[in-house]
Amino acid sequence: MALSRNEDQRVSLHTVERLSVYRRKLEELSHEGVEFVHSHQLATMVGVTPAQLRRDLASFGSYGNIARGYEVAKMITTISRILGTDKLQNVGLVGVGDLGRALLSYRGFEERGFHIAAAFDIDPAKVGRLFAGRRCYHLDELEPVIAQSNLRIMVLASRPEGLQDIIDRAAAAGVRAFLNFVPRTTVTPPGCFIERIDISAKLEKLSFLVKQQEQCT
Amino acid sequence: MALSRNEDQRVSLHTVERLSVYRRKLEELSHEGVEFVHSHQLATMVGVTPAQLRRDLASFGSYGNIARGYEVAKMITTISRILGTDKLQNVGLVGVGDLGRALLSYRGFEERGFHIAAAFDIDPAKVGRLFAGRRCYHLDELEPVIAQSNLRIMVLASRPEGLQDIIDRAAAAGVRAFLNFVPRTTVTPPGCFIERIDISAKLEKLSFLVKQQEQCT
DNA sequence: CGCCTCCTGTGATTGACTTCACAGTGAAAT
DNA sequence: ATTTCACTGTGAAGTCAATCACAGGAGGCG
Ligand SMILES: NC(=O)c1ccc[n+]([C@@H]2O[C@H](COP(=O)([O-])OP(=O)(O)OC[C@H]3O[C@@H](n4cnc5c(N)ncnc54)[C@H](O)[C@@H]3O)[C@@H](O)[C@H]2O)c1
Ligand SMILES: NC(=O)c1ccc[n+]([C@@H]2O[C@H](COP(=O)([O-])OP(=O)(O)OC[C@H]3O[C@@H](n4cnc5c(N)ncnc54)[C@H](O)[C@@H]3O)[C@@H](O)[C@H]2O)c1
Numbered sequence: 001m002a003l004s005r006n007e008d009q010r011v012s013l014h015t016v017e018r019l020s021v022y023r024r025k026l027e028e029l030s031h032e033g034v035e036f037v038h039s040h041q042l043a044t045m046v047g048v049t050p051a052q053l054r055r056d057l058a059s060f061g062s063y064g065n066i067a068r069g070y071e072v073a074k075m076i077t078t079i080s081r082i083l084g085t086d087k088l089q090n091v092g093l094v095g096v097g098d099l100g101r102a103l104l105s106y107r108g109f110e111e112r113g114f115h116i117a118a119a120f121d122i123d124p125a126k127v128g129r130l131f132a133g134r135r136c137y138h139l140d141e142l143e144p145v146i147a148q149s150n151l152r153i154m155v156l157a158s159r160p161e162g163l164q165d166i167i168d169r170a171a172a173a174g175v176r177a178f179l180n181f182v183p184r185t186t187v188t189p190p191g192c193f194i195e196r197i198d199i200s201a202k203l204e205k206l207s208f209l210v211k212q213q214e215q216c217t
Numbered sequence: 218m219a220l221s222r223n224e225d226q227r228v229s230l231h232t233v234e235r236l237s238v239y240r241r242k243l244e245e246l247s248h249e250g251v252e253f254v255h256s257h258q259l260a261t262m263v264g265v266t267p268a269q270l271r272r273d274l275a276s277f278g279s280y281g282n283i284a285r286g287y288e289v290a291k292m293i294t295t296i297s298r299i300l301g302t303d304k305l306q307n308v309g310l311v312g313v314g315d316l317g318r319a320l321l322s323y324r325g326f327e328e329r330g331f332h333i334a335a336a337f338d339i340d341p342a343k344v345g346r347l348f349a350g351r352r353c354y355h356l357d358e359l360e361p362v363i364a365q366s367n368l369r370i371m372v373l374a375s376r377p378e379g380l381q382d383i384i385d386r387a388a389a390a391g392v393r394a395f396l397n398f399v400p401r402t403t404v405t406p407p408g409c410f411i412e413r414i415d416i417s418a419k420l421e422k423l424s425f426l427v428k429q430q431e432q433c434t
Numbered sequence: 435c436g437c438c439t440c441c442t443g444t445g446a447t448t449g450a451c452t453t454c455a456c457a458g459t460g461a462a463a464t
Numbered sequence: 465a466t467t468t469c470a471c472t473g474t475g476a477a478g479t480c481a482a483t484c485a486c487a488g489g490a491g492g493c494g
Contacts, residue, residue, distance in 0.1 A: 012480085012481075013422065014480095014481070014482095016421075016425050017418060017422055020415065020417065024402075025402060038441070039441080039442075040441090045402060047402060049483070052482065052483075054443065055443085055483095058442085064442055065441090065490085066440085066442050066490050067440080067442095067489090067490050067491050068441095069441080069442090070442095084421075084425055084428035085421055091420070098322050099323070101319070102314075108400065108417060112420070113424070114417070114420050114424075152427050153420065153423050153424065177424075177427050178423075179416070179419055179420060179423060183325065185238070185241075185263050185264060193423055193426045197414060198237065199396070199414065200325060200329045202396055202412050202414060203326070203329070203331050204237045204300045204301075204302055204329065205300075207300055207306065207331075207370065208233050208300045208301055209393075209394060210393045210410070211300075211301035231450095255470090255471070256471075267471095268455095269453075271472065271473065272451095272452080272473085272474080275472085275473055279472090279473090281471080281472055283458090283461080283470085283471050284461045284470080284472095287472095435494100436493100436494095438492085438493085438494100439490105440492105441490085442489085442490100443486105444486090444487090445484105445485095446483105446485085447482105447483080447485095448483070448484085449483090452477105452480090453476105454475105454478085455477095456473105456474090457472105457473095457474090458471105458472085458473090458474105459472080459473105460469105461470100462467105462468085463466100463468080464465100464466085464467080464468095
């Protein structure tokens with residue numbers, strides 16, 4: 001529902017989401033000096049079954065040593081290569097509001113291979129200024145900046161009005177994927193991907209679970 | 218993986234997530250004066266198949282009029298009741314950093330039935346101050362404020378250090394559900410639910426998809 | 435050297451969600 | 465009144481992911 005294209009891939013998208021989790025835990029282990037880890041160890045640490053972890057790793061041909069387990073360092077680089085985060089890549093941001101500024105000042109993205117290289121807004125009070133060292137461009141400059149900074153991924157944190165237009169323009173200018181925080185349904189341009197983060201919906205899901213649990217009592 | 222309990226429920230969690238999307242679109246339609254909507258209309262608007270929409274609505278006994286479709290106003294209140302957002306409920310927030318302040322100043326939560334009633338931090342520069350009208354308490358006051366404001370849901374936007382401790386204390390004080398923005402694996406206390414929002418992981422997923430698509434070319 | 439133990443990788447199975455397809459139905463039209 | 469039409473609700477089929485369970489293998493140890 002959230003995504004458009006889903007053609008024959010070697011690795012399932014569920015697996016890809018778990019790879020992020022594995023990698024983060026593996027990096028923790030690496031910092032602690034751990035060199036090898038068994039499937040059941042890592043699995044219990046991140047809350048999956050050992051069988052699922054093995055299957056996830058096997059889906060791209062893993063190198064688990066039967067006696068010693070998986071090599072932590074090698075697994076980190078392998079997962080990074082699969083995710084495409086082995087090199088720092090530029091991403092764009094539309095909407096320098098409260099949320100957009102929080103994203104701009106967050107250091108965690110750089111650690112994971114993402115650099116917010118450019119921001120866009122329409123508010124004259126923001127255009128031209130620097131936010132956490134990054135220039136805020138007017139939305140009119142979307143196309144040239146996308147080309148110049150080679151943006152393939154764009155984060156959407158503006159207002160709902162005109163969102164589809166921004167998506168279509170960005171897609172035409174070369175953006176292939178969108179991370180959308182704006183609670184509005186969108187049409188995914190052909191060849192593109194849109195991933196939604198709907199915080200209110202997550203709260204509603206939790207509210208449902210709490211309510212359901214109370215009723216079961 | 219993200220959730221702990223998943224006992225025999227009448228409505229599937231996938232359905233619940235879609236209910237949020239349906240409700241948002243239904244509210245838009247309601248504002249436009251639409252009174253009835255057919256499954257295929259609403260389905261194409263939110264990007265699901267008509268069959269899935271009908272099944273989702275049927276899973277809690279829906280009232281679709283065969284000739285006119287579903288009654289928009291009635292469906293909104295029904296979904297709200299299912300999600301437990303028909304009455305405004307208090308939620309807590311831990312961590313008044315960049316992200317926490319963005320969440321505090323966001324008006325959208327109130328519209329969906331959630332009121333961030335209290336915030337917690339450990340930074341002396343923040344404790345005691347007001348943020349968007351809400352008081353920031355010291356983490357030491359977690360338990361009494363949870364009881365006083367009747368918090369069942371808590372949003373986590375602090376640093377990774379000590380996160381599990383906060384969760385355990387909040388759970389012991391009566392919190393049943395957590396929305397966690399902090400990229401650290403957690404242990405879910407019995408009877409509780411934790412929903413993660415991992416923004417970096419979403420970017421990694423998009424990075425994977427873009428990379429995969431380029432390779433397919 | 436041979437046995438034993440424990441782990442990985444994977445075929446097979448189960449379970450869950452989605453999609454298909456159609457019977458039943460109510461309203462409008464004639 | 466009857467026919468027609470399009471839509472809903474749902475059994476059945478299909479699809480996909482998670483889990484089970486075990487064959488095979490690598491090292492440790494006597
Ligand atoms: N802040 C949150 O906690 C939160 C939570 C969930 C969802 N969201 C969503 O994220 C989006 C941003 O939230 P926010 O709190 O930062 O809002 P905000 O009002 O603080 O900021 C919105 C920014 O987008 C800019 N903008 C508006 N239209 C634009 C356009 N067409 N092109 C470029 N920029 C444009 C505005 O000038 C403003 O700077 C909203 O759609 C909101 O619904 C925010
Ligand atoms: N800002 C983002 O865009 C973003 C994106 C993804 C994830 N996150 C995660 O969200 C969390 C908050 O991000 P941020 O950018 O607001 O960070 P931040 O450093 O701006 O704010 C963290 C806040 O939490 C407080 N804090 C630290 N330890 C605490 C504790 N034990 N109890 C209560 N409060 C405590 C700090 O005093 C500070 O006010 C981080 O864990 C971060 O990894 C943030």
